[in-house]
Amino acid sequence: MQVGSDILSHGGRQLVITHDSTATATPMTFSLFLPPQAERGAVPLVTYLSGLTCTHANVTDKGEYRRSCAELGLAFLAPDTSPRGEGVADAEGWDIGLGAGFYIDATEMPWSANYRMWSYVTDELPALVAAEFPALDMGAQAITGHSMGGHGALTVALRHPGRFRSVSAFAPIVAPSQVPWGEKAFSHYLGADRDAWRAHDAVALIEGGARVPALKVDVGGADPFLERELRPELLEAACHNAGQRLELAVRPGYDHSYHFVSTFMADHLAWHAERLR
Numbered sequence: 694m695q696v697g698s699d700i701l702s703h704g705g706r707q708l709v710i711t712h713d714s715t716a717t718a719t720p721m722t723f724s725l726f727l728p729p730q731a732e733r734g735a736v737p738l739v740t741y742l743s744g745l746t747c748t749h750a751n752v753t754d755k756g757e758y759r760r761s762c763a764e765l766g767l768a769f770l771a772p773d774t775s776p777r778g779e780g781v782a783d784a785e786g787w788d789i790g791l792g793a794g795f796y797i798d799a800t801e802m803p804w805s806a807n808y809r810m811w812s813y814v815t816d817e818l819p820a821l822v823a824a825e826f827p828a829l830d831m832g833a834q835a836i837t838g839h840s841m842g843g844h845g846a847l848t849v850a851l852r853h854p855g856r857f858r859s860v861s862a863f864a865p866i867v868a869p870s871q872v873p874w875g876e877k878a879f880s881h882y883l884g885a886d887r888d889a890w891r892a893h894d895a896v897a898l899i900e901g902g903a904r905v906p907a908l909k910v911d912v913g914g915a916d917p918f919l920e921r922e923l924r925p926e927l928l929e930a931a932c933h934n935a936g937q938r939l940e941l942a943v944r945p946g947y948d949h950s951y952h953f954v955s956t957f958m959a960d961h962l963a964w965h966a967e968r969l970r
Contacts, residue, residue, distance in 0.1 A: 744840030796845030
């Protein structure tokens with residue numbers, strides 16, 4: 694690991710770290726906030742998955758999570774959204790390729806050479822931080838994310854129900870198999886077999902019997918992607934039919950940006966903290 698920065702904030706440490714990833718065969722960068730309580734004992738871990746076009750830096754710079762994490766005693770882990778570097782496949786447009794990994798393991802060339810974000814965020818990165826930062830209580834984990842990262846948080850939690858005590862999302866893509874962003878990404882990364890897509894579709898997973906202990910979703914009422922790409926009503930219907938408890942809030946006037954995310958970040962972190970005690 695190479696520590697790019699280690700900065701004091703709200704009594705805790707905000708680190709940015711780069712390491713060579715086995716999963717993606719590239720260097721990967723993540724940020725990790727360790728609250729002041731980590732100096733005295735174990736602290737729960739909240740993982741945050743970012744959205745399209747983002748890196749670890751977007752939430753680190755704009756997410757406004759450190760004060761709440763310091764008060765609540767939560768560590769906050771934020772990885773990048775895709776592999777990067779010389780020779781890594783890319784494509785025209787901001788919704789495929791670099792910055793748009795969709796938290797899946799690609800099976801189609803040329804993407805399959807490096808786009809293994811599922812393995813990275815579910816296996817490699819948790820093992821790395823657990824080994825390097827013994828203050829992290831890996832038995833007390835929560836996960837959240839924004840947009841594409843909200844999709845990632847939902848699917849990771851649904852497929853690892855024993856790992857996370859709670860999952861939340863800001864403006865998630867809840868049914869990527871049914872919306873243009875997801876259809877474009879999945880057809881490139883996973884091929885034409887739509888049955889293979891269902892393993893990375895939160896609505897399909899819930900319809901198939903997957904469950905999580907606690908689920909919270911916020912969306913902005915003025916989000917320009919609400920009706921075409923996010924489709925929260927599909928998640929609401931799937932949860933209702935399956936008996937999966939869901940706390941869904943539509944926030945009037947808010948858009949898709951980090952102005953929205955940062956406004957409700959403290960609320961989400963407090964909600965997770967209650968379930969991580």
